[in-house]
Amino acid sequence: MSENQKSLGIITICRGSSFREKGYYKKLSMIARKRGIRVFVFSPRQVDFSTRMVNGFEYRGGVWQNKTFPLPLYIYDRCFVGPSYRHYKPFVEKLQNDPSITFLGYGLSGKWQVHEMLNKSPLLTKWLPPTSPFSFAALDRTLQERGSAVIKPIAGTHGIGVIRIDRNPNGYQLTGRDRENKPFTKRLRTLNGLKTFLTGYIGSRKYLLQPYLPLHTQDGTPFDVRVLVQKNGEGEWETTGRAVRLGDKRSITSNLHGGGQATSLDSFLTMHFPAKTRSTIEKELEQLVAELPPFLEREHGRLVELGIDVGIDTAGNIWIIEVNSRPGRTVFTMINDPKARIHSIIQPVRYACYLMKHA
Template identity: 55%
Template sequence: MYDKIPTLGIMSNFSGLAPTFQEKEFYKKLSMIGRRSGIGVFVFSPLQVDFDTRTVTGYFLKRDEWQKESFALPDVVYDRCFISPGYRQYKPFIEKLQNDPQITFMSNGLAGKWQVYQILALSPELSSLLPDTQPFSWKSFAAKLRTEKAVVVKPASGTHGNGVIRITLNKGKFEVIGRKRNNQPLHKKIHSWQNLHAFIIHFIADRPFILQRYLDLNTPDGAPFDVRVLVQKDGEGKWQTTGKAVRMGEKKSITSNLHGGGRAFPLVPFLEKYFSRKQQLRIMAEIDRVAELLPPFLETYHGRLAELGIDLGVDREGRVWVIEVNSRPGRYVFRQIADQTARLRSLTQPVEYAQYLIKVRVGGY
């Protein structure tokens, strides 16, 4: 299968025994775009790689159905293995593939929020846009909460707002709002430092967390929102902004992720509703500046990247903040706002960039 054409392997964290991978519709679109571009696309689990024979059992799209097949290791790997509690079992196999000189990874996945913060803090242009962030410790957390009266605690790795909480201190009592590890809403009141300590230690367990300054990134009526900017490399290996959209969460929530019940809105009408004309122009210019500066700067220190979802907060004064950067971004936000141009580009760019990497590697085909 695909013996005479270049191949793009979509690496997904699933058992490999059946086509149970996530993002099936996204992978179908990539397969169809790849077919039109002369690239064979298949989906595989790193658990199903045979390094002795240099083959992998995966799935390819045939007549709109996923068919099981044995493939030679792909020319280019598109890493869509999301960080999850079970990620450790995949990691040794992923690292072995990354170290294979005959395989090109489209992107080296970002290690975590703290590592990204440390890199971006080195940038004279971007450092002032970062909320104060540090690794979590109870001592730092307690000191920051006493001083600032509100702090955010979030997993060092993870997506969809899972495990992100805000703790506020008011007259010796505490309120915890956010999402549990399973993305269910969490709202809890705690009446002593001792009980807060017990809750936090249990909530964090053995996972690394970060501690972040709380910013009021809400609409006037209390709904959290952020701006998702998708940037991707094109068929010439250059960074391009694919699209922008606002994600707004439910009132009294602290996250705006679509997986947590958030909704998406076009950027310009949203800004027109909540900000003055002068603020709108400044916000749009700052968003464009971040989209231009951040990807190449991050890539310089981290290594090759193919696409980034940049989440930006905007406070009541119209100041823009870099909240999070994701190297495995979703695309659903553009479907929600019916931006067909951005949605189509978000699907075609990975294939076009894979073509570029193959051409660079083999000198054309």
């Protein structure tokens, strides 16, 4: 193989020499090097398509070194979707459309598109909360029928912008996270007041609407289950690890970026659910995790890994909350699961080796 055939480029959002997840990319680079694969990190905006060269960063000698590299034939997409992603998207798409480049996986689009894809599965449908694009008419209808609703940004991350809205005799109460990811509560007396506030809060962003589900413990602590699934060295899906993320009682989300904590799934289920309910939850989780990755891949295109966030309501019913194609790994460090943490780093390298071998 030529030099660029044995190279794996990681695309991410860079600001000069600054980029996220340096610790993860460092470990991944060292693991890949032992397998004869050269790893470097670069911004899609730094590609010269005429010379097929790119300016990026390689971890060598204990430091990140700035160098120029031939455009790699294999790319691992870690460009997180956020406010600045629109500046990177055209360049990511140009790389995706290059016939000589193979992406380990293609990033999922917004929550609504993912929901529509998953809704095509007869098995997965029962675990999907009723979901629709946000409108004030739909919100008013949901509040009148159910009393509570949740709105969330289609392209949001880390629980930012998610709001629970409760209708009560005194008007409306809002609980959520602002754009700085800080918990807030607000009381509004009229429907017009609610509309005025949400119009300013949402702005031009697109939102989804769901009925509120009691995805919390008996004492009101919000939580969800993060399941990390990844392709292995044979190109097959495997579960790398599972953990419970616990949020702040003042919030409705359990995201770690909002100050959440983590614990092991087994101990959590034992503490909060009776044996019969635990057995049902475990069985359904296994079914969900076995069905979702291959089904979503058939609908969407190649994927390399998925963070599947599952909610469990107070009655023990499970719900698909979100599916992320660029999942983090912090949760396994927080629950002291070194096997899952190391496995989570090795699997993308194994899958890259598989693709290179079968090219």
